[in-house]
Amino acid sequence: MKMTLVTLTLVTLFSFQVSAHDGHTHGPGQVQPTKGGVIMKGEKFYLEVVGTKNEVKFYPLKQVDPKSMMLTPIPLKDVKLSATFALPRGKKNESIAIKNSTDHFIGSIDAKSSHRYQVDVSIETMGEKEKLTYQIEPQE
Numbered sequence: 001m002k003m004t005l006v007t008l009t010l011v012t013l014f015s016f017q018v019s020a021h022d023g024h025t026h027g028p029g030q031v032q033p034t035k036g037g038v039i040m041k042g043e044k045f046y047l048e049v050v051g052t053k054n055e056v057k058f059y060p061l062k063q064v065d066p067k068s069m070m071l072t073p074i075p076l077k078d079v080k081l082s083a084t085f086a087l088p089r090g091k092k093n094e095s096i097a098i099k100n101s102t103d104h105f106i107g108s109i110d111a112k113s114s115h116r117y118q119v120d121v122s123i124e125t126m127g128e129k130e131k132l133t134y135q136i137e138p139q140e
Contacts, residue, residue: 031069035059042123042130046071049119051136053112056085056096058105060125073103080124081105087114111138 033039035057037050048059060079061071084093096107096119111117119134 031063031071034061034071038134038136040132040134042132043128044126045074045128047121047123047130047132049121049134049136051109051111051117051119051134051138053114053138054108054110056083056107056109056119056136057101058083058098058107058121059103060105060123062126074125076100076103076105078125079105081121083107083119083121085109085111085117085119087112087117093120 031039031041031046033048035048035050037048037057037059039046039048039061044062046061046063048061050057050059058081060074060076060081062074064070064072081098083096083098085096086093094109096109098105098107109117116135116137119136121130121132121134123130123132
């Protein structure tokens, strides 16, 4: 009985070490955010949102080719985008005034002292319309 208990204890202890490993992989076929934000996939494109307490940036992206997970910016002239944001205990969504930048859209917000907020995006590009919802936790 003691030998069985000792054997089970040793097997249990060593099994935890086997599952521990360095690094972290998301597996093949998954796209990682390129700008440090939150990325979501539409049918034909990706949209990455990077938020701080003062501004939100929207990066419309597409795959270079179907076999590659490399992303390239979509020209802003080919994208229609509108967005609102809401604080966790806010009563209503506030519209975000969006301006074009070089390869992304940018909008000013006031997250006050909130540790997170929700951004709702309506985007139309590449013949597709999507409504995406992001939870942003600013790192400032």
